[in-house]
Amino acid sequence: MTTDCIFCKIVAGEAKAEVVYQDDLVTAFRDTHPVGPTHILIVPNQHITAVSQAEAQHESALGRLFLAARKIAEMEQIQQGGYRLIVNTGPNGGQTVFHLHMHLIGGKRMRYPMG
Amino acid sequence: MTTDCIFCKIVAGEAKAEVVYQDDLVTAFRDTHPVGPTHILIVPNQHITAVSQAEAQHESALGRLFLAARKIAEMEQIQQGGYRLIVNTGPNGGQTVFHLHMHLIGGKRMRYPMG
Numbered sequence: 001m002t003t004d005c006i007f008c009k010i011v012a013g014e015a016k017a018e019v020v021y022q023d024d025l026v027t028a029f030r031d032t033h034p035v036g037p038t039h040i041l042i043v044p045n046q047h048i049t050a051v052s053q054a055e056a057q058h059e060s061a062l063g064r065l066f067l068a069a070r071k072i073a074e075m076e077q078i079q080q081g082g083y084r085l086i087v088n089t090g091p092n093g094g095q096t097v098f099h100l101h102m103h104l105i106g107g108k109r110m111r112y113p114m115g
Numbered sequence: 116m117t118t119d120c121i122f123c124k125i126v127a128g129e130a131k132a133e134v135v136y137q138d139d140l141v142t143a144f145r146d147t148h149p150v151g152p153t154h155i156l157i158v159p160n161q162h163i164t165a166v167s168q169a170e171a172q173h174e175s176a177l178g179r180l181f182l183a184a185r186k187i188a189e190m191e192q193i194q195q196g197g198y199r200l201i202v203n204t205g206p207n208g209g210q211t212v213f214h215l216h217m218h219l220i221g222g223k224r225m226r227y228p229m230g
Binding site: 035036039051052053054055056058059060061062063064065066067069070073078079080081082083084085086087088089090091092093094095103105106107108109110111112113114115 | 150151154166167168169170171173174175176177178179180181182184185188193194195196197198199200201202203204205206207208209210218220221222223224225226227228229230
């Protein structure tokens with residue numbers, strides 16, 4: 001845990017969030033500024049700053065993000081309608097919290113073109 | 116391999132694509148309709164239709180997508196500028212090829228709000 005990281009604090013139960021899923025590798029909670037009817041953040045429990053810092057040892061936790069997304073989409077009943085998963089890295093990506101996180105957005109039609 | 120899947124054919128070297136990275140679990144190639152200066156698709160070598168079909172056995176391959184994204188971003192020299200990773204699932208996500216794929220988009224500022 002990085003002591004000044006808000007997502008590490010949420011993982012540890014030391015900061016308030018609406019947690020919807022947690023297992024040994026990842027934790028998911030609702031985004032406080034949702035951009036769609038469903039907007040959930042899924043994070044590795046271990047602090048990884050960004051995709052640009054991901055190492056081989058993180059492979060399982062990073063894969064688990066997708067398995068958690070599938071489960072949460074079923075819980076949210078958006079598995080049929082569909083959803084978009086987004087991970088931002090660095091300035092052009094628009095990353096604002098420096099603990100790697102996957103956005104799960106659904107309940108509306110996503111824009112095309114993407115990006 | 117699913118015989119009518121274009122991405123399976125690219126993985127197997129049986130369909131034309133500009134492959135930029137390949138290892139034991141994933142293959143990456145340029146999107147033929149790029150939405151940014153860098154637009155690369157990273158796919159598991161094994162056929163997984165969508166995130167909604169991902170199983171525990173796919174965890175390593177799905178994690179590897181991120182590790183490949185990191186490597187490719189370094190090759191494309193967008194690791195400092197940043198990038199966005201997107202995986203679409205189902206109609207609302209806008210998924211059009213039914214072999215799970217991660218979009219790596221960079222070289223420009225991504226839109227906000229996302230989705």
